[in-house]
Amino acid sequence: MGDILAKYNLFAAFWMTIKLSALGAVGALLLGTLLAVMRVSPVTTLRAIGTSYVNVVRNTPLTLLMVFSILGATFTLGLSFSDQATTNAFIWACIIIAVYHAAFVCEALRSGFNTVPQGQAEAARSIGLTFAQSLSQVILPQAFRGAVAPLGSTLIALIKNSTVAAAIGVADAAGLMKTISENETGTLGVFGLFAIGFVILTLPLGLWFTSLSRRLAVKR
């Protein structure tokens, strides 16, 4: 196994997984928050858009979206971010990961909204805060604190799901694993190594989110 490890750059592959996950997570958090706000807004059309988005995206396989970004969007529709195929694939992978997990972030946040009593919004409106101010000052901060645990689960799922990017040629951990298993023999140990790599990424995160959710919980 030693010669295999000398031949391939494991760290570069995991570094790619980390970059992909981090950018995807930031995008998913922003888009998911926007969707959650739409779903609680008083405007019927916005609510409907938010609901449809979540239902459509949640029920579409991630692999299908990922492959579509290259075969459909780049090749057929000509939507390319870079002349370099690898850069284009990386950017598309980040976008698809963000778009897909935004639906789950939205649902996690919605469970957070449900932890905020109606009276908080009424008190916010009563002192003259506008809808946007009530959201940003009172409702969202409490909703996020109530959603830390499900947001943590979503992030861990996102990291593991980022392996789907290998399907469009992104050189992440899963991509490297595929390359090694295709080209080398006696790769069982390598599989174990990759599994451990993912555990190292996700296990501390899970523990951190658990303690965070306890520390940030709103006392009522």
Place this chain on the structure above:
Amino acid sequence: MGDPLVLMKDVNKHFGDLHVLQDINLGVDKGEVVIVIGPSGSGKSTLCRTINRLETFESGTITIDGRPLPEEGKALAELRADVGMVFQSFNLFAHKTILENVTLGPVKVRKMSKADADKHAIALLERVGVAHQADKYPAQLSGGQQQRVAIARSLAMNPKVMLFDEPTSALDPEMINEVLDVMVELAKEGMTMVVVTHEMGFARKAANRVVFMADGQIREQSTPEDFFTHPTSDRAKDFLGKILTH
């Protein structure tokens, strides 16, 4: 005397089939303290909440200081800033400190500087006797203290009128007076108040008028003295009989 500060004209509201507010006509003058009293489910909370449009209504008009209630948006938010509201369950912002609860409105709505808002807030918290708790979170305070903070939070906006919906009903008996004392002070200082409460001691001490509601209608209005000693309607007699027996 000019027009009433709060004026409800022929206000009607339904919850589904239930006609909760039936042709409500009520004027509250500047500096007046009006008590709303009546059996459970008679529409007292709903009446209180329509005044700052936490509840919508179908017909009639409500004006505050001569201005009709805006339907929604920024204009409604501006109007609400002038109408204080104190809830039965306090509703302090659970993730903010006591001080932040009181300064949020002045800073975000009145655009006051943080330093000025802090100073003003501390003075108000001193007035209601909880200044030493300024850095704590609501859950760390007793109910009576939370409610006094809620009053300070409303006062921080310099409201023209304050609405109280059963402000002492969720409190342990020994904490009721500390909240009522603050309210009596406010009344003495000339605050215009609409108070839903069954606290007759407070009504006698501070109120100019008692409004009796039953089944979504205002059945009777008079001074506290007259209302508690000579109620005219049978509904009021019946109701008083029930709350006076214990």
